[in-house]
Amino acid sequence: MNYKTIIYPFLLLLFISASCGKKLHVEQPTNGTIEISQLDIPKNFEIVINKDFELIGNGFKAEDLIQFRSLSENSMFTIPIKEIKGTQAILPFSEKIQETSYDLTLVRNDKSIHLANVDVSLIFNKDIPEKEGMTVKGTVYSKGKGVANVIVSDGVEVTSTDANGIYYLASAKKNGYVFISVPSNYEVATKNTIPQFYKSLNGETSKSEIKDFELTSVNNENHTLLVMADMHLANRNDDLSQFQKGFMADAKALIAKTSGKVYGLTLGDQTWDAYWYSNSFALPEYLNQMKDLHIPIYNTIGNHDNDPYVANDWLSENAYRKTIGPTYYSFNIGKVHYIVLDNTVFNNNGGSIGVVGDRSYEARITQNQLDWLKKDLETISDKSAPIILAMHIPLHTNPNINNYNYYLKNSKDLVANLEGFSNIQVLTGHTHVNYRIESPTLMEHNVAAVCATWWWTGRSGYAGNHISKDGSPGGYQVWENTGKDLTWYYKSIGYDKTYQFRAYDLNNVHITADKFTPKANDTYKAKVPTYAKEYATKNSKNEILLNVWGYEPNWKITVTENGKPLAIQRVHKPDPLHIISYSMQRLNVNANPTDSFVSSSTSHLFLATASDAKSTIDITVEDRFGNKSTQKMVRPKEFSTSMN
Structure with missing residues (x-):
């Protein structure tokens, strides 16, 4: 893991924002046999899908190869120059090109020279007209055709694609990304289990930028959802061994025998902030533990998924946004509309570079999320459609028989936003116990932890079992959804579906x-x-x-x-x-x-x-x-x- 990107996320964001959109004008020195001058390669490199693209500079030769080395993954490939036109080196499009950051190197026989580092954006349609005040535009498409009525948002504004799949967004680019609410019976590409439903923005509002989204048609009307709360992976208490031999083995076996599409949804605290630096285990390491599930997994941020060196809620989430994506968003699977919210305000008094703060937080949903939620829900005309809302901290307290209260500071504001919908299922974690609270239109499922008692009972030399604070076995919830019909059960790790007491x-x-x-x-x-x-x-x-x-x-x-x-x-x-x-x-x-x-x-x-x-x-x-x-x-x- 690159800890500098965790320690200095805000500085990195500022640097990217300042450099995005600018071209690099570099005089390259001679290294014996290769001399490239007047090199002009944009930092934000837009490549139109299935179209040739060019590098600008003097000194390219027809036999040259351009090496693309990913800066985020251990992958590399080369593309030969197709032809030279004056100062343009024309390259053919390659299916190997992804939307990521690359180191570009020119290779000529046994010599090479570094050209530039670029952030590649793949463009479906580069000829979308400008509109005044619109800072983001693009196309949502599938099989070469635009897809209509797809919801697009930057976490503040919400819009939808037209009949040609084109959208415009008047974004202030405050959140640094744009995302789609993946429509029913479609999927986006998945990278290291994370669905790629979002794109980073460069922060410039003086001109628009193009962000396209490709969808793949699937049939997910009937689907299974694995709901996983509180993993607390930290490389301690034999947790990684317990996780792989217990949860991962259990989930893989369930997925293998399940027909239809399977998805994952975490409920926060995938990691444990107190050990990000001391144990060198943070969000990238969590993803590495999950990679073998081979299903799309949507994530929720928890209080322990914030950077403990940062004493600011927004800035402490930068590592999460960089590694996993938006902290609040929505998507659709079949007839179910899913919403993910961030309901922890991370204060972390005393946190600073090199110093873990007190990791304090408030159980509250910020007003900007409530404003966005209202707009998102306005896009749903069918008020009987199932709404599954995921967040980390519970909406209600653990009941004493039938007595309970609201948990969040602004629970009432959230519930008010949900009025009018008749089938709302709220999924939460945080407590490491199981309980369910039901009203006529809303039901909360507080799901016990994958880690049970923070991996203690299964630690070497301890009890040899895996049990949560309320006696629930460590486990996860399984949803089997058919159209609007939702069913669920708690799956104890290492036991079959019938083990319920x-x-x-x-x-x-x-x-x-x-x-x-x-x-x-x-x-x-x-x-x-x-x-x-x-x-x-x-x-x-x-x-x-x-x-x-x-x-x-x-x-x-x-x-x-x-x-x-x-x-x-x-x-x-x-x-x-x-x-x-x-x-x-x-x-x-x-x-x-x-x-x-x-x-x-x-x-x-x-x-x-x-x-x-x-x-x-x-x-x-x-x-x-x-x-x-x-x-x-x-x-x-x-x-x-x-x-x-």
């Missing part, structure tokens, strides 16, 4: 220092009751505790003993397996558990009381779509870190 025989759940912290000294053994909470006391009430991590109010839970249904009570308390998988493991090595990582109380727990300590219990959990998960619980049932 865990059952405890509370007669055997007794957390003691002797059993669960045998290596701890007396000081840390004494702390066991504090972290074990109610489970520090022996329970002989024949109670059955269920953790149903994907629970929603319309799910059906049945517990029977010898064919007789047992009364079920929903409760709010911590999960005992997480306590012995994290807090007891830390105490066992004479270390205090991190407050943010300890077990949190959850309301997707259910309690039933059996009549006998050794009876077999039959449990069925049925979700809103009729999918059933069952278990025949033979008691006494063991309580250990390896239990299911």
Whole structure:
């Protein structure tokens, strides 16, 4: 990773903005046999697709080769000069040319000379007329023809393409990019898992620039979406090994057996800002870990995906924009309209070059995003169309049974913008727990973490499992969408779709220092009751505790003993397996558990009381779509870190 581009993103942006659009007039020195003079190559090099293009300068020869070396990837190719016309060296278009930055080198026999570094833009139609006040223009096209009614935006203004696929945008170029809302039944090219739905702008408003977008026709009316929250990859706690052997293996297997198109959507905190510099692991390294999924993945920024050396929300996001793309945007897959928002305002007091700040942030959506969101939603005429809105921090707090509040400072403003739509699904992360909150028109899915408890429980020498703060297995959510019909389930890493709950025989759940912290000294053994909470006391009430991590109010839970249904009570308390998988493991090595990582109380727990300590219990959990998960619980049932 080039850390200078992270440390100095704003300076880099200023440099690019100042140099873009200007031509380089360079007198090249002789290196023995090659002499090129009056070289005139634009820094922003526009190449019309399938058309010859030229390099301007004196001294080119017909046998010369022009070498294109990518400055962002380990790739290189050469293009021979087609002909020389005065000071013009004519080159044929090559399919190898991509929209990226290149180092251009002239190669003549065994000699070479550097010519210039250029940022290549591929142009579909260079003859779009100028319009007063329009600073960005271009064509959205597929198979050589313009595509009409595609939404185009710079994050402030929103427009659409005409019948010929042409658009104009009166952009102040503040955000530094233009993007399209990829239309249904189309895709854009994917580069290192990132859909290329956006193009960088040069910052000059004195003249317009052309930014074209190529679409590929696909059938994604029916599609599967993998929703991944809180990976926190940082090259610590054996996280990369756990990630590859656990999540990546699980996701690859699911993709391999899934028919139809598959996409990914992250919910933020792909990385861990505190370790960007100390562990040399930031956003580029995250992408390198994901590359083998081979599906388009749309990303959401989280509070931990900001540059910890920068104490400014906008500037701290420059590394993200440079590596991954816009922090808010929309796209369409099938009949679903997807919206991604950035709802963390990163303050990071004390951050400066070489100094990690306090990494503080606010849970708030900026007004410019709300203004843009309103314009984006105005482009959707069908108010019954499913809206899936992704952001990092939850809209609502984790409920205590049915009691909850808004989480974001301006949750009400966001909800007001969504009025009029009847099917809104909000996807969030951040909490590392599972919960669902539903109203007549809006449902929030707070999705537990891929990293579970920040990779601690699966760390070498610890519990050997992968479990989140609420007892949910580390995992991700899977959406199977058919037209306007949306279905979903929580996918536990390493388990199949039917694994939706865990059952405890509370007669055997007794957390003691002797059993669960045998290596701890007396000081840390004494702390066991504090972290074990109610489970520090022996329970002989024949109670059955269920953790149903994907629970929603319309799910059906049945517990029977010898064919007789047992009364079920929903409760709010911590999960005992997480306590012995994290807090007891830390105490066992004479270390205090991190407050943010300890077990949190959850309301997707259910309690039933059996009549006998050794009876077999039959449990069925049925979700809103009729999918059933069952278990025949033979008691006494063991309580250990390896239990299911």
